[in-house]
Amino acid sequence: MRMVTISSLFPNKNDPKLGIFVKTRLRHFLATYQNIDLEVIAPVPWFPFKHKIFGEYAKYAGVPYQETIDGMTVYHPRYLVLPKIGMYLTPKFMAKAITRTLTKLHRARRVDLIDGHYFYPDGVAICQAAESLDIPFTCTARGTDINLIPQYPKALAMLRTVFDKAAHMMTVCQALKDEMVKLGVPDERVTVLRNGVDLNLFSASDNAKQAQLKAQGQINEKLVLSVGWLIERKGHHLIIEALQNLDNVRLVIAGDGPDLVKLKQLAEQCKVSERVQFLGGVDQPTLNQWMMTADALVLASSREGWANVLLESMASGTPVVATKVWGTPEVVKPESQGELVERNVADIARGIQHVLSKDVDREAVRRYAEQFSWKETCEGMMEIVDTIVKQSARGAIS
Incomplete structure (x- = not known):
């Protein structure tokens, strides 16, 4: 079977953390089903300038058209993006970029199925490209x-x-499927395939190991970790403000993004800057070390599908405090020893205090995370793609 995965949310040479959740699912899928021949089309915006003054767009300038990532051949065709005014034009431009590369692959050897990720603009563009090539x-x-x-x-x-x-x-969670059904999609046309967690990459610290890691880092306070792109939607600002109501708590924020200066200024205004550390972007092994050291991870997002960082934290033995949005309540159950909160400063502070005051069994938190392996997701995906390819073949024969 030959598949092509298409998503603009996929790592590249200049941004190895972009869409890592899509790459991770593919990696586990290919490891489980080695008879699948798969390539990736990960379109990137066209941008000619590499200078850092152009911010995030500068990352796209040096991305190669073709590269190999974790053994997968990945193509990066360029598409035009018109910032702020191009929302409804982007699917058209992306479709043209995808179609050019997909046509070459399909002509060389038939593509049996396209595995698309993210409905807009990607799904709209994929639909147009797929229809043109049947x-x-x-x-x-x-x-x-x-x-x-x-x-x-x-x-x-x-x-x-x-x-x-x-x-x-x-969908990656039941909440997103429920929303699609509300939008008129028949229930039987949508399957929930939740993300798993890499239990080998994210090792756990038990209570003794965590104490040792904190001692090595000369961390005497309770350590709270926040992870994600530095934008309003991720809620780092709410956690910084919550520190004003929390004594003897240190906050470490892992992630890059446009709000870095604003968040540092907020920490100064709240008089907690000495208790807030910004790590910048970190790779997954480094993130695992911080998670193994932390007493709690806090996710204060306004929207999430299925937040991988929650399971990664729990796989590291660290309980979580998270806003109850979309798929998050499907992950954070009472047996995880975590806490669901409303998205406001007072309740976030309450949730953090509640988790930090508990006698957490870190080994039990890890055991909870272990039920979220990739095996079930890979099996479900294979059943879907195998059915579609067989139906397509029968249709071609008839």
């Missing part, structure tokens, strides 16, 4: 593509075409 496609919803984008009527109209023409659709 290739069946699936699409996986991951968060804002379903819990935010459909609020725009013109975008929703484009999404409805994808809903109608996809061979099947997946």
